[in-house]
Amino acid sequence: MAKRKWGRRAILALAIIGFWSFLSSLGTGGTLNVVELELKDLVRAKSDEExxxxxxxxxxxxxxxxxxxxxxxxxxxxxxxxxxxxxxxxxxxxxxxxxxxxxxxxxxxxxxxxxxxxxxxxxxxxxxxxxxxxxxxxxxxxxxxxxxxxxxxxxxxxxxxxxxxxxxxxxxxxxxxxxxxxxxxxxxxxxxxxxxxxxxxxxxxxxxxxxxxxxxxxxxxxxxxxxxxxxxxxxxxxxxxxxxxxxxxxxxxxxxxxxxxxxxxxxxxxxxxxxxxxxxxxxxxxxxxxxxxxxxxxxxxxxxxxxxxxxxxxDAPEALNYGLIALLTLLPLMLFVSGRVSVILYFSLTAGYLLAWIAVYMWYSTFLTVSYPLLALTSAFIASIVVQVIDERKERGRVTTIFGRFVPRSVVDELLASGEEVKLGGQRKDITVMFVDIRGFTPMSERLQPEEVIQVLNAYLDLCTKAVFRWNGTLDKFIGDGVMAFFGAPVDLPQHPEMAVRAALEMKQQADVLEQQCVEQFGIGVKFGVGLHCGPAVVGNIGSEGLRLDYTAIGDTVNLAARLESNAMPGQILISAPLQARLGDAFATEDIGEIKVKGKEMPVRVYAVTGAAQ
Incomplete structure (x- = not known):
């Protein structure tokens, strides 16, 4: 194992030294040249007396x-x-x-x-x-x-x-x-x-x-x-x-x-x-x-x-610059260890070289090359920890690939940031839940060709997805011709009721444009029905730990939002009374009255959002 370790480092050292020495032989150019010249200008700046x-x-x-x-x-x-x-x-x-x-x-x-x-x-x-x-x-x-x-x-x-x-x-x-x-x-x-x-x-x-x-x-x-x-x-x-x-x-x-x-x-x-x-x-x-x-x-x-x-x-002779490239490549590869010590050593060598660069200028009126030796040092530092980085990225990529198939990217990012294993369970959070459904989808499916139905469906689902993501929501799932989303998880959003309503209004606005296009192209238009409710829900990974997990929300808050959506008229955004109370005067709403919904013994008061407050 030790021979393989040092053999790998020797190969890396030769590659780094050869690469930066070759570029150095071509002369600095572009950004590197600017760095060299500006550093020389900086140290040669004179006081008024000088x-x-x-x-x-x-x-x-x-x-x-x-x-x-x-x-x-x-x-x-x-x-x-x-x-x-x-x-x-x-x-x-x-x-x-x-x-x-x-x-x-x-x-x-x-x-x-x-x-x-x-x-x-x-x-x-x-x-x-x-x-x-x-x-x-x-x-x-x-x-x-x-x-x-x-x-x-x-x-x-x-x-x-x-x-x-x-x-x-x-x-x-x-x-x-x-x-x-x-x-x-x-x-x-x-x-x-x-x-x-x-x-x-x-x-x-x-x-x-x-x-x-x-x-x-x-x-x-x-x-x-x-x-x-x-x-x-x-x-x-x-x-x-x-x-x-x-x-x-x-x-x-x-x-x-x-x-x-x-x-x-x-x-x-x-x-x-x-x-x-x-x-x-x-x-x-x-x-x-x-x-x-x-x-x-x-x-x-x-x-x-x-x-x-x-x-x-x-300027220093080229041979000296090549020697410095080799030295600053070999030192870190021989001395570096993983973790915090390697970072300290890297910055110590960098600072030491810069001090030596200034000393040679002051005592010998000679400019050493700065860019290539320090780039070689940096390359060696990266090479010394590259195996660890690759291993970590492989694990991160595995989680991203597998988990990202089933949940929004924001959930994947939160999971990776936490460093926790994927497991069953969830946590209680205050969220706003949105359900969206296409009205008139069945008659449309009967009149259009299957390819045309898919085209229209994808266009509607696309604008729903964009609106949810634009207002920092989490897209939970597509349910046939409908969408479930929630706001306030996995990332806490203090203004999640307002975010959810603004996303719904954006959907309505974009749906009107898309409906007009469908009428012109297919002779038929469809609208959305939207239901929104806020409150506590359990949000987390639900399903089979060994086979399939879904990141979703469950609870009465979710059920009521679904019921409101089912009662919404085409083009209507229905919200619950608790959500309307949280919004204050931010939006124009219309009191629809109380309606009886499945699963509730008592009627619930419902409001329709007509737009942003004037």
């Missing part, structure tokens, strides 16, 4: 105010030439204009921009890369075309940088692409790389080593993926107004151009000029605030500071 922005990084906004003052965009390029010259003359350390000039414009304006760029080599203009829709290999970036600044402006290569912002699979920007190879294989650095080098000293310059195929910050290799991407930090909230501690300082383009903000203000600053208006379609979702998009010029500013601080984070 995300204090560099004061030398400053933004000039092409915002709504500037658009109102300078007119419809795009503006004459001579305005940009004028602003760039003002900033360069004032001693700005570097200037990045986040606008694409792929096509020539007015020759004079282009020439003005060309002259300024030629005079000041610290001015950087963007290039936009267009990638092939289908990449030959996963994790790579193959360029289809590049939109460089137009030759009319004549931007040197060393003053050109790419501005491609590439969101993750969930649409959130977390990565900086340090450089992209153009169609000739030349590595074009990101704008943030060029700008960060104006902040960093000579010994920490960021550069690409083609022989090594790696990016470096000084002599330190930057941990990039196959696309030359690295995770970045965010030091500002989207569209954040600068305070003493948070937010990059930003000014309106118009204010700087007109001298309201003196150009000398930007002396020794790294200046980024770019769109700051929703209509310019340059905004992205970031971890800094998933509900408010961040403008591209803000993202580039954060990228510059990330590179300058050098706090790079990497």
């Amino acid at each position: 995300r204090r922005p560099f004061q030398e990084i400053q933004i000039i906004r092409i915002d709504d105010t500037s658009l109102e003052q300078l007119g419809q965009f795009p503006w004459d390029r001579s305005l940009h030439a004028q602003l760039l010259e003002m900033l360069a003359e004032a001693g700005a350390k570097a200037i990045f204009l986040d606008l694409v000039f792929a096509e020539p414009s007015d020759p004079a304006a282009d020439e003005a921009l060309r002259e300024v760029i030629a005079r000041y080599d610290n001015i950087i203009l963007p290039a936009v890369f267009n990638f092939k829709p289908v990449q030959q290999a996963a994790g790579e970036l193959e360029t289809e075309s590049v939109s460089y600044p137009t030759e009319a402006i004549g931007v040197p290569d060393e003053q050109t940088a790419h501005i491609n912002v590439m969101p993750d699979s969930d649409g959130t920007v977390r990565m900086l692409t340090l450089g992209v190879s153009d169609t000739d294989g030349t590595m074009v650095p990101a704008a943030s790389v060029r700008l960060a080098n104006y902040i960093l000293g000579d010994e920490l310059q960021i550069h690409y080593n083609a022989d090594a195929g790696s990016w470096y910050r000084g002599e330190e290799v930057i941990p990039t993926n196959g696309r030359s991407q690295v995770k970045i930090d965010f030091f500002s909230e989207p569209r954040e107004v600068m305070t003493a501690d948070t937010g990059y300082e930003s000014q309106a383009y118009f204010d700087v151009l007109t001298g309201n903000i003196p150009a000398e203000y930007y002396q020794d600053a790294v200046v980024l000029i770019g769109p700051w208006a929703a209509g310019m379609q340059d905004e992205y979702v970031t971890p800094a605030n998933p509900n408010l998009k961040m403008y591209g010029v803000e993202i580039h500013s954060n990228m510059v500071q990330s590179l300058a601080t050098g706090a790079f984070f990497i």
